[in-house]
Amino acid sequence: MFDVNAYLGPFAFRPLRHNTAEGLLRLMDRKGIERAAVSSAASITYRNAHAGNEELARQIRPHRDRLVLFGVLNPAYAGWREDLRRLAERHGARGLRLYPRWHHYRLTDAACLELAHEATALGLVISIPIRVEDRRQQSWLVDVADVDHNEIAELVRAVPKGRFLLVNGSGYAGSVLGRRDNGLPANYSVDICLLTVELGNELGRLLDVLGEDRLLFGTGMPFHYPDAALMKLELLEASEAVKEKIRRGNAARLLGP
Amino acid sequence: MSGPAFPRRDLLRAAGGLAASAAGAQSLRSYGVKVIDAHAHLHHRARPTWREDDEKLIEAADRLGIDQLCCSILPPERPTTLEGFRESNRWMAEALARFPGRVLGYVFVNPGYTREALEEVRRYVGDHGFIGIKIYNDYRADEPVLWPVVELAIELGVAILHHAGHARWLPQPQPRISDAGHLAVLARRYPEATIICAHIAGGGDWEWTIKALRAAPSVYLDLSGSVIDEGVVEMAVEELGADRLLFACDMSLTASVGRIRGAAIADADKRKILGENMQRILARRRA
Numbered sequence: 001m002f003d004v005n006a007y008l009g010p011f012a013f014r015p016l017r018h019n020t021a022e023g024l025l026r027l028m029d030r031k032g033i034e035r036a037a038v039s040s041a042a043s044i045t046y047r048n049a050h051a052g053n054e055e056l057a058r059q060i061r062p063h064r065d066r067l068v069l070f071g072v073l074n075p076a077y078a079g080w081r082e083d084l085r086r087l088a089e090r091h092g093a094r095g096l097r098l099y100p101r102w103h104h105y106r107l108t109d110a111a112c113l114e115l116a117h118e119a120t121a122l123g124l125v126i127s128i129p130i131r132v133e134d135r136r137q138q139s140w141l142v143d144v145a146d147v148d149h150n151e152i153a154e155l156v157r158a159v160p161k162g163r164f165l166l167v168n169g170s171g172y173a174g175s176v177l178g179r180r181d182n183g184l185p186a187n188y189s190v191d192i193c194l195l196t197v198e199l200g201n202e203l204g205r206l207l208d209v210l211g212e213d214r215l216l217f218g219t220g221m222p223f224h225y226p227d228a229a230l231m232k233l234e235l236l237e238a239s240e241a242v243k244e245k246i247r248r249g250n251a252a253r254l255l256g257p
Numbered sequence: 258m259s260g261p262a263f264p265r266r267d268l269l270r271a272a273g274g275l276a277a278s279a280a281g282a283q284s285l286r287s288y289g290v291k292v293i294d295a296h297a298h299l300h301h302r303a304r305p306t307w308r309e310d311d312e313k314l315i316e317a318a319d320r321l322g323i324d325q326l327c328c329s330i331l332p333p334e335r336p337t338t339l340e341g342f343r344e345s346n347r348w349m350a351e352a353l354a355r356f357p358g359r360v361l362g363y364v365f366v367n368p369g370y371t372r373e374a375l376e377e378v379r380r381y382v383g384d385h386g387f388i389g390i391k392i393y394n395d396y397r398a399d400e401p402v403l404w405p406v407v408e409l410a411i412e413l414g415v416a417i418l419h420h421a422g423h424a425r426w427l428p429q430p431q432p433r434i435s436d437a438g439h440l441a442v443l444a445r446r447y448p449e450a451t452i453i454c455a456h457i458a459g460g461g462d463w464e465w466t467i468k469a470l471r472a473a474p475s476v477y478l479d480l481s482g483s484v485i486d487e488g489v490v491e492m493a494v495e496e497l498g499a500d501r502l503l504f505a506c507d508m509s510l511t512a513s514v515g516r517i518r519g520a521a522i523a524d525a526d527k528r529k530i531l532g533e534n535m536q537r538i539l540a541r542r543r544a
Contacts (some may be wrong), residue, residue, distance in 0.1 A: 014464065113491045136461040140425040193531060194483075198317040198510045199310075224485040228515030235320060235511065 002251035003028070003226070004127070005167040005191045005218030006036035008056055008067075011132075012045040018222040021059045021067060023087070031226050033219075034248075035066050037127075037255060039097045041223075043072035044132060049103070050083040050183045057091040070095040074103040075111040084115065088122040091111060094190055094255045095125035100151075102132065107155040116155065120162045125254055128152060130169030132223070149175035151157070156188045162253060164188035167218050170195055173205045180209050189254065191213045191218025192246065197232040204237065212242045216250045271414030284518055290528045293535040294318065294513075296418060296455055296479045296505035297326040299352050299360070301345065310350065312341060314508070315359055321514050323506070327418075327535070328352070329363040329391035335430065336395045339365035346377060350385045359482030361539075363391035363418055368406045375409055382413050388539055389416040391451075398435035399442040407447050414543035416451040420477070423469070437466040440474035448475050451538055456507050458482030458516065463489050467496050472499075476540070480516060480530065481507035490520035490530075499526035503535050 008019055018027040024161035028036060038060065042053030055070040060067040071087040071095055073080050087093040096119050100107050107128070119126055131146045137151065138144060146169075153176045156164050164187055172190055192215060195203040207215060217233065219226035232242055279293050285292050290514070299305035318326055330349050332341035342365050349362045364376035364381040383385040396402050398419055410417050421426070423436035441456050454470060458462050459482025467489075470476055478493060480502055493502055499522065506513035517527060 012487075024454075073536060112306075117448070123427070133486075136422065136424045137484070138425070143359065153334075166285040196486075196511070198321075199313060205320040220485070222487055225487050225516055225519030228512050228520035231515045 001033045001035075001217055002248040002255075003029075003033050003036040003219050003221065003229075004165060004216045004232055004251050004255070005129075005193055005220050006038045007041040007221070007223060008038050009040045009042040010063060011041040011223070013133070013142075016041065016222045018054060020110055021063050021166070022220060025063060025066060027226070033226065033232060035068060035251075036221075037068045037070050037095060037251075039070040039072050039127075044099055044102050047077070048078070049074045049077065050086075051095075051188060053083070053087060059064075063091070067093075069093045069096050069123075072097050072099065073115060074105070075109070075115040075143060076103060076105040080111075080115060081118070083120070084118060092123060093128050097127045097129060098125055099129065099132070099178045101114065101147055102142075107147070107151045108158065113155070113158055116159045116162055121157060125163045125165050126159075127165040127167055129167050130131070132168070136189050149177045153182070154176060158182055160185045160187060162187055164217070165191070165254065166195055167191040168220055168243060170202060173202045176239060178202075178206055186210075186214070187215040189250065191216050192232050193220045193224065193229050195232065196236050207242070213250055213253075214239075214246050215246050216254070285514060285531065288524065288528050288531055289534065290439075290532040291324045292322055292504065293532045293539075294323050294326040294481075294506050295453065295503040295535050297328045297347035298483045298508060299328045299330050299349065301334060302374045303490070311355075311416070315356055316332060317510050319541045321510055323510075323514075325359060327361045327363060327388060327505075328463045329365045329418075331365060331391075335393075335444055336369070337365075337393065339343055339367070339370050339373055340368075342366050342374075342536075343377065346381050349387070350381065353386065357388075362387040363389045365391040365393070366391045366406065367395040368392065369395055370405050371405055374406055378406065378409050378413070382415055382542075388542060389418055390485060391418050393420045394434045397433045398439040402441065404446070406449050407443065407452075411447065411450050412510045412543075414541040416453055416477075416538050416541075418455060419465070421454045421456070423465050436460075437469035437476070438472070440476055441469060444473040446478045450475065451477070451541065453479050453503060455479050456482040457506070458484040458486070458489055458512070459494060459507060460510065464492065467493050468490070468500075471496055477501050477503055477534070479492070479505035479507075481505035481509060481513050483509040483512050485512050485516060490516055491522060494520075494522050494526055499529045500534060502530045503538075504531045 040052030041051040330345040
């Protein structure tokens with residue numbers, strides 16, 4: 001299995017376990033997860049997000065066969081162009097994660113569009129976590145809304161050659177992103193982490209609308225118990241071939257071997 | 258949620274298909290205990306697909322290895338009207354006949370209708386075999402209006418499943434939502450009552466809730482909700498003990514089963530949580 005939604009490092013608002021490279025790998029071994037795309041949880045609240053990327057790169061260096069680096073960049077912060085180049089050239093990043101609500105910009109801001117175009121030119125996947133925590137439990141210090149699906153739609157339309165990966169989201173089936181014939185390029189995929197597969201069956205409905213190539217296994221570990229996503233795969237009513245695409249095939253195609 | 262957690266999501270909008278399958282079921286059944294979902298809901302009949310959606314819930318429970326579901330039906334309007342809760346309880350009684358042995362009933366009342374609420378509890382616990390009382394957010398748990406209902410619950414030996422949540426902001430549609438602190442106040446007044454604090458994983462700041470319940474040793478905590486934060490079950494076991502925790506889904510099935518499967522706690526504790534604790538609560542019923 002290839003988990004496209006994983007993290008390492010400390011988070012500002014609660015302790016995380018399994019958040020070192022070795023700890024995460026032990027958890028992955030227990031759950032049968034071979035590879036994971038990881039980014040820095042600290043970068044979500046660092047002023048200079050790239051400092052978290054540097055920490056992460058050092059930590060996963062011995063484990064690059066299993067841990068795939070995603071960098072966190074803030075296009076509203078100084079020096080992102082050089083940070084992007086370093087991520088791609090020095091650290092071998094395969095993708096970026098963007099936190100427009102935490103970092104106070106919009107996906108359609110000129111700087112963000114420029115970042116998306118440049119990252120795409122470098123072959124990087126652009127991942128957008130719809131949320132980090134459930135808003136009801138956020139600290140009194142912050143008030144961070146989920147990323148708006150319409151704003152994402154504007155971004156994917158504006159960067160048609162981009163490859164976008166939406167994680168930690170739900171409600172796509174009722175939004176423009178999950179609507180058939182929505183006029184958007186088929187350049188975005190979603191992870192299954194928070195999709196229902198029993199009551200509501202959003203995962204099944206998205207398979208029907210987006211197709212089997214655009215859904216990927218993601219857990220949100222170590223923020224989340226990975227078992228919830230594992231159960232969704234167990235319960236999903238789909239052929240083994242489709243499940244295999246979700247488990248690893250689609251991620252391997254998107255992120256490389 | 259008990260409704261679903263707060264702010265109230267329409268978790269009763271179940272749709273989509275489910276067919277019988279053994280997938281996933283073995284993992285809960287392998288614990289060798291009758292698995293009881295202590296917090297579930299059947300669908301209000303304002304929803305055109307209520308009957309099919311009820312059946313889908315039971316089918317999903319089958320697939321996940323959940324043996325019994327303790328359910329209530331909540332009317333959508335707030336504050337809850339007299340006719341609203343009477344109608345819901347009638348439907349709930351009919352559901353017990355539709356799903357014999359699978360569905361257990363909570364009688365739902367607005368405690369503001371004191372006399373009628375007490376009559377309703379006596380009727381459905383006494384005559385229809387309901388196993389507990391469901392309280393939502395019509396009043397806060399520390400308000401005296403709840404006292405007669407709690408005293409009747411003690412007399413009948415049944416639990417009160419109380420909606421709860423704690424955030425730094427008050428959900429606009431729920432000005433009288435209770436949190437674990439309010440439940441602790443109620444429990445201090447009635448230590449012999451069996452009070453269940455609803456959905457730790459759908460009620461905001463779960464660390465706050467667990468810590469607030471440390472000082473309320475008679476209050477149980479249901480582990481339902483859509484939030485799958487790693488560590489919540491372990492912290493609850495560490496701070497409150499497995500004897501006070503109840504497996505529950507509140508309609509978030511894979512999240513809630515996955516939370517238990519993933520928790521790094523002893524299998525003996527999982528057995529308590531999955532069913533043994535709720536069986537002990539059910540055995541207290543005197544009605």
